[in-house]
Amino acid sequence: MTSYSEPSGTELIEIYRRAECARRNDERFHSVMQSGKLGVRIYYSPRGQEIIPAALCSHLSAEDYLVTIYRGVHDQICKGIPLRELWAEYAGKVTGTCKGKGGPMHVTHPDTGNMVTTGIVGGSLPIANGLALASQLDGNTRVSVATFGDGASNIGAFHESLNMASLWRLPVIFLCQNNLIAEHTRFEKGTAVERVADRAAAYSMPGVRVDGNDPIAMYQAAGEAVQRARSGGGPTLIEAMTFRFNGHLIGDPDEHWREGEKEAAIARDPVPALRAYLIDQGHATNEQLELIEREIDAQIDDAVEFAQASTEPAVEELTRDVLAKEVA
Amino acid sequence: MTSYSEPSGTELIEIYRRAECARRNDERFHSVMQSGKLGVRIYYSPRGQEIIPAALCSHLSAEDYLVTIYRGVHDQICKGIPLRELWAEYAGKVTGTCKGKGGPMHVTHPDTGNMVTTGIVGGSLPIANGLALASQLDGNTRVSVATFGDGASNIGAFHESLNMASLWRLPVIFLCQNNLIAEHTRFEKGTAVERVADRAAAYSMPGVRVDGNDPIAMYQAAGEAVQRARSGGGPTLIEAMTFRFNGHLIGDPDEHWREGEKEAAIARDPVPALRAYLIDQGHATNEQLELIEREIDAQIDDAVEFAQASTEPAVEELTRDVLAKEVA
């Protein structure tokens, strides 16, 4: 399907490290939220979709730009956002990436290329075009990635953005994480095309559907798209097939699957599957991976403590960052 | 290309009658506007595009719904709008279709199915879906048509509307009048696909590109789409190729064509071409057609006089039609 070379064992281990970090982070979010500690107020779990950004980020550096959505903590972690500031933001602390003012749906961290997180369906695509336009004008090789869901492929901003990106050959990747559902609406009920990737043809743009839970296929599809963007070949639409293991947002009973659908997907959980594959193929030993996992847990422990120990923003923050000059 | 039967001689004569009426009406608008009489304040000439609605309307009755755009007077005339009220509206008289309150960009005449005229690019498509939805719910066989330009195929409303229409199998026709230019932007510079019709595939919808200036091909393409819609077969995207003989709006120097492009198109003016064809093929004699043309001129003379003789709206009209109950 794609000509891009397969990931090396080391690369696969790094993909696992990123995906597992996102997976464990998600589990910790759930336990911490249930415990009521930290007062995290809202959370959209990306559980099940981690392989997509984990493989994508094999090809990206902190210099590259990411625009993600409310369901984007897996993207942010794979892009390298520091867990301390991430957790502090979720906890609404002044030490958070956004001083607690943005919260889960607006996590931002330019140092790692996490440029914007939006709560508006379709909002990520037009902005990614702009970041890519700046790179094109500056003649650098930065790549911009907009992630969004399958449901977002039906909103006007998707259409306008892909058309513009193709006309201008922008170094941008439109990464649709197709988890087969939009809130509670099944993919086929909201989307009048079998594959989102087929919509690329409407913009004379390469479009590819890939199993986003397959680290090798995803690595290759992303690699090809990044290479195309960096080399001036213009945009790509990637439809990465995946599954949302939890409800739309925390508390959602998630009753919209048919008998067994969800159970089957969870049984194929791609992250432990990658772990098993790494050992199978002799890319890594159980001990090596346990070491990585202990490192991840330590980072998360540290991040949670950091968030807990941090203080809340002062009321003065209401008047700050509204305009360049503080308004009284 | 299409299986729909060819138009009979009588049908072709009716197509000519409608197209020629729109053509002569356009010429009269220009002369009247230049004369400064009637104080028509704004005008978007559809000259060159008349065959498209003239052929479409062979398949429509007053019961069917049309949503057109600022460049829509040819659509309105072919759909049967009375010339008196049309001219009075352009002249801003109280006898106009909209009492002079809407003007050229908002001509409305429900009795002939002219439901909405919009000045917003892309604005016609979502509304046509709604009209079609009502017909679907009422179980009648009315068809709704949204006309729009090639440039409009790049705005979000186009995407959202085609997706929804396909999902719901709405009895609607999306009629793109591709005159190869959007204001001053050439088709290929704004549209990242070779044929607008190809975008239909992104919605699993039949899409067809047709020579909109060819009355027979246009008649067949429209007939097929109308038949599909009436019989519950859902929406169709028609891309009717044509040419805009005048500038974007009155006064526009229209300098955006390449050497000879425009002259060549005008030399192929489809309306006189149809006239010649009718005589060639023996469908009509010169005398018959001259009779039709005299009837048209008489109607236009009458409409201009009517508009001239009519009075302007009273200031009270400002507070009327804002809400159901007049607000003081």
Next chain:
Amino acid sequence: MSDKINFVQAINRAMFDAMEVDADVILLGEDVADEEGGGVVKVTHGLSAAYGCDRVRSTPIAEEAIMGAAIGASLVGKRPIAEIMLMNFMTVAMDQFVNHAAKLRFMSGGQTNVPLTVRTMTGAGGGAGGQHTDMLEAWFAHVAGIKVVVPSTPADAYGLLRGCIEDDDPCLFVENLPTYWTMGAPPEAYEALPLGKAFVEVEGTDLTIISYGRSMMECREAVTELSAEGVSVELIDLRTIAPFDLDTVLASVAKTGRAVIVHEAVTPFGVGAELSARITEELFSGLRAPVARVGSSFNAVPYAVVLETQHLPTTQRIVAASQNTLH
């Protein structure tokens, strides 16, 4: 007195009853049908079961198409209810709503009209942050041809929503998500309440507090505190923001000579500005103090609890503004 109901029940019942009495009432919105859970927070639950998925349609995520479909259907006999999940998503549908729904009656010289009801949720307090909680009613009140309605009790939510659905003009019905499950008395009658009429909820002589929607809850607390201090407050629930009930407002302020306007929307260029200006234009010499306004601070809705709480018009700020107006 019969059992209390919450806003979700009242709004659901209003749609249920409206669809029963009028077969032309239809509902369009994301996830509104039961197969999609009957709404993200189940406000439309059971409607598709009762009236079918033709009349109760889950839509793609496409607000412009939702609004346009509702407008088009309303032009030819339907009375659509379009659910735009959250008020911030109205920004996606602004062209259809403002350039078309609001103006078609006028621009057509009265030949067509748009009997459309747009329902949308919003409101801060739940930690949803800057893009899910704005109160933008002032935008729509500034556009001729639109009615803007904001209920403050479950009973009003029922009656006013019925009123919007029966109304022949486009109505924007604003629901407050954080207080969706707050209980209140059921409607006295399960029928439409008139639009454009304010309700004098508490009668008083010293001061008039004018508010609507969620902020009425803080206003009620403020009234209790103020009465405890011996201040006789007249509390007016505007109910309809546009066109608003000037007569009722003026009659009250003419009596008290003092007015405080409270709303959750940010203060600058908000609904309170128009009320303040109109009251002053009409009652200038009769005013014993300048009309005061209490709204949210002028910034995006923040995430952190401490900030979100201080951002909103608190009971204390309403009490303080009232006392300030009295002395």
Next chain:
Amino acid sequence: MSDKINFVQAINRAMFDAMEVDADVILLGEDVADEEGGGVVKVTHGLSAAYGCDRVRSTPIAEEAIMGAAIGASLVGKRPIAEIMLMNFMTVAMDQFVNHAAKLRFMSGGQTNVPLTVRTMTGAGGGAGGQHTDMLEAWFAHVAGIKVVVPSTPADAYGLLRGCIEDDDPCLFVENLPTYWTMGAPPEAYEALPLGKAFVEVEGTDLTIISYGRSMMECREAVTELSAEGVSVELIDLRTIAPFDLDTVLASVAKTGRAVIVHEAVTPFGVGAELSARITEELFSGLRAPVARVGSSFNAVPYAVVLETQHLPTTQRIVAASQNTLH
């Protein structure tokens, strides 16, 4: 004194100069490049010839994509000028502008900002009807994080547009199409004028007239008529609507004790309401008459000349409101 210039020349020159001094200034919009005529009314003519079609890009008809591209580029060092041809088309780009441009600085805790200038034309008087002529500045003034600027002379258009382009926040620059070719004095200096500062154009003692943009032209006529009657009017051009220059306004009204606010936007819930409310809050006891407002009648902009003329705030209505305020 040197030759007069019109608004088109002033705005064109402002962009030309800004692009010359700062290579990060870029321009995006429909038909803006010379190959597309340098703008529908040639406001951007010559810019692509001078700075290339990379920096001056004609776009597809896709306002959301235009706005989003400008926002994205502004996050990483560019200073984009996004042309949204007409203000009514801002309705298509509201999500990007309001939910994103206005809020990214705040929601990111100050890590990012959006140095974006949105230019848009509008204004009634040319017979364009209900969808091409609205004055919607009050909407944007009601959103925290946006600056709203409206020039009333070619010289101000130059200086204020330079000011917007140099500003680090998203600015909405509103241009009046019907008066585009009206001549005025050239700028004294070809440099930025400060945002947030009003200009006292005429000094007076009896009455303060506050306006901005196109309506300043009618106000100037009104001032002449009123002076002929011996009324000493102080005329203030607001220039920046949000954040507006409260100090200058208050200083003037404190002196005159009377204020009339004039704008082309419809009166209800317009900019005048906020000014009226603020002035009254601050100067209550010092006011000798209620603050008056003169705006367009509350309806869509009509097509017929007779209606359009009466819809707008005429000089006579401004004079009448002023006299009314004086007696």
